[in-house]
Amino acid sequence: MKKNYITEFKRSRWANAEFSREYRDNADIFVVERSRLLEIMKSFYRYFIGDSKKNNVLDLGCGDGILTHNLLEIDNTISATLVDASDDMLNKANERLHGFENINFIRASFQEILEKDILQQKFDFIVSSLAIHHLTMNEKRDFFKKIYSHLHPGGYFMNIDVMLAPTDALEQWYMQMWREWIDERKTSLGIEGNIFDDITRRYKEFDDNKPDTLDDQLSALRDIGFKEADCFYKYGVFAVYGGRK
Numbered sequence: 177m178k179k180n181y182i183t184e185f186k187r188s189r190w191a192n193a194e195f196s197r198e199y200r201d202n203a204d205i206f207v208v209e210r211s212r213l214l215e216i217m218k219s220f221y222r223y224f225i226g227d228s229k230k231n232n233v234l235d236l237g238c239g240d241g242i243l244t245h246n247l248l249e250i251d252n253t254i255s256a257t258l259v260d261a262s263d264d265m266l267n268k269a270n271e272r273l274h275g276f277e278n279i280n281f282i283r284a285s286f287q288e289i290l291e292k293d294i295l296q297q298k299f300d301f302i303v304s305s306l307a308i309h310h311l312t313m314n315e316k317r318d319f320f321k322k323i324y325s326h327l328h329p330g331g332y333f334m335n336i337d338v339m340l341a342p343t344d345a346l347e348q349w350y351m352q353m354w355r356e357w358i359d360e361r362k363t364s365l366g367i368e369g370n371i372f373d374d375i376t377r378r379y380k381e382f383d384d385n386k387p388d389t390l391d392d393q394l395s396a397l398r399d400i401g402f403k404e405a406d407c408f409y410k411y412g413v414f415a416v417y418g419g420r421k
């Protein structure tokens with residue numbers, strides 16, 4: 177029987193409006209060094225892609241459009257395509273990017289993108305943040321191939337995501353560092369009580385999270401043919417990596 181991928185996505189927690197609202201409201205606390213991650217993406221864009229021509233950008237698992245919004249702030253000539261399986265997130269992205277031109281939204285799950293020719297164009301920069309870890313390693317590999325096929329020669333892919341640590345000891349420390357980050361943020365924002373203290377436990381228990389090691393993901397990129405595949409930044413489980421077609 178043919179799978180209905182949107183029905184499958186609806187079983188995930190991201191299909192729950194309350195869950196996605198909680199993420200949007202608190203991502204600056206949950207996501208370690210979120211503003212630094214965005215700065216790295218912008219530096220990469222300025223350095224390798226630049227604004228000398230109109231670039232076609234694809235944002236996979238766009239959420240409320242924060243990545244595209246940050247890129248539009250440094251290059252408002254971008255044509256952007258934002259993909260997410262959640263209507264709720266796409267509505268928020270639409271609100272956030274109101275007033276910008278050349279913005280397209282596609283409601284599709286990554287699994288549908290793997291199955292069908294949904295994207296139908298090539299891009300100069302494909303970016304994703306905190307979404308690809310919902311795919312298994314086999315799906316990730318196929319998804320990276322799909323991404324490669326939708327890049328112009330010389331185009332770049334960047335993924336900002338959570339990684340599986342290569343050993344248990346490192347995993348324990350990375351979780352500890354993550355909790356320390358959340359505590360730091362709570363202190364600086366004057367948040368009291370045990371709110372957000374269970375984020376790392378929830379992350380580990382949530383079976384939609386299927387992180388793989390950075391090494392496996394970089395190897396997959398290199399095997400597919402990505403050049404200059406490297407990790408550009410890492411802090412515990414959070415990493416930024418990518419490569420060029």
Ligand SMILES: C[S@@+](CC[C@H](N)C(=O)[O-])C[C@H]1O[C@@H](n2cnc3c(N)ncnc32)[C@H](O)[C@@H]1O
Pocket residue numbers: 185188190191199203236237238239240241242243259260261262265284285286287304305306307310
């Ligand atoms: C943690 S949020 C990240 C949103 C945004 N990229 C950011 O950095 O704030 C993950 C996003 O991926 C989307 N997502 C999760 N699984 C997906 C799938 N299988 N296909 C498409 N989108 C998915 C969710 O709806 C959500 O918007």
